[in-house]
Every structure is written in C-alpha cells, then in structure tokens.
Amino acid sequence: MSDQTRRPTVERPKPGRFWYAVAALIALGGIVAAGVFIYGKLDELARELPQIVVPGDKVLQLEPGHYTIFHEHQSTVDGRIYSGTDVTGLLVRVEPAGGGEPLALEQPSVTSSYSLSGRAGNSVLVFDVDKPGEYRLVAGYPQGEEKSEAVLSVGRGMTGGILTTVFSALGIAFGGIIIAVLIAVITYRRRRTI
Numbered sequence: 001m002s003d004q005t006r007r008p009t010v011e012r013p014k015p016g017r018f019w020y021a022v023a024a025l026i027a028l029g030g031i032v033a034a035g036v037f038i039y040g041k042l043d044e045l046a047r048e049l050p051q052i053v054v055p056g057d058k059v060l061q062l063e064p065g066h067y068t069i070f071h072e073h074q075s076t077v078d079g080r081i082y083s084g085t086d087v088t089g090l091l092v093r094v095e096p097a098g099g100g101e102p103l104a105l106e107q108p109s110v111t112s113s114y115s116l117s118g119r120a121g122n123s124v125l126v127f128d129v130d131k132p133g134e135y136r137l138v139a140g141y142p143q144g145e146e147k148s149e150a151v152l153s154v155g156r157g158m159t160g161g162i163l164t165t166v167f168s169a170l171g172i173a174f175g176g177i178i179i180a181v182l183i184a185v186i187t188y189r190r191r192r193t194i
Helices: 018-047 158-193
Strands: 051-054 056-062 065-077 080-083 091-096 113-116 119-129 133-140 150-155
Touching (some): 051 133, 091 119, 119 150
Antiparallel strands (some): 056 133
C-alpha cells in the first residue's frame, strides 16, 4: 500500500437545528434554577432569624459568634402584622438564661438591612457570644413609657449569607447561559463547515 492511498472520508451528518432549542432550554433552565435556588435560600435565611415581640423576652440557643439585633419595621408574627413601629428608647439586654452578667451590646459599626419573605429589618445592636448555650433577650421601655409593640430579630452572618446566596444564584444562571452559548456556537460552526 502506498503512502498516497487515501482513506475514504466519512461525512458527518449536519447537526440539526433542534440543538438551538436545546441551548435555549438550558439557558432558560439555568435562570429558572437560579430563581428557585435564591427563593428557597432567602426563605431559609428568614426562618433562621428568631423573632421577639417587644416589650417582652425570649430564650435563644446561641453558638459562639458575632450577632446582630435587627428592628423589623415590617413583619408578621403569629398572624399579626407589625409595620413601621418606632423603637426609640427601647432598652435591650442579652444575658445567660441561667443567670450571669449581661453581654455587652454596642451599636453596629456598619448598618445592615434585609428584606426577606415579607420581613424587613435594620440593624440596631450587635453583641458577641463566647460560650454556646441559652441566652435570654429582654427588651422593654422605661417605666411608665407607653409605646406600641414592635418586633426584633437576632441573626448571625446575615449579610454574608445573603451575598453568598445571590452570587451562587448568579453562578447557576450564568453557568446555564454559558453552556447554552457553547452549544449554539458549536452547532452553528458544524452546520456551516459540513
């Protein structure tokens, strides 16, 4: 056999146009998956924020870390709607449930806010927990001061949790779009060269 013997060329079939539809479905699927992911995660973040109707108190199970107390100016607790309540003058204390010195509460150095699942809040105080355990949050107004009830919530790493969720959702959406673009480009090139 000589070196010049040619091998028979096998023609590959042209990719069908349905691959463009597949690409579009993958892009759409990525966007829908991102929406479902972000909705579920933000709803989960909202459920992780315990609510305290004040004046009042609540025992919280806390792990070591940095916590933020938020005033929820839009909230619903046990079917009751709270909206825009002024908490000026509210006295807040966080202490070990079994007794002991109250934890140091400070104003946040950076104000943060959230709007999740029909709840919206702004940071008002921060505190640190060194030991895991039960802690009681107590809040009320000075003696004789009459004000409407309001809602506080306590969270840890809210801003980071929201940012992680948003960037993960963007990754899912853009991942689907990139895969779709690749399929469309490969289909286009193969259709033109064959």
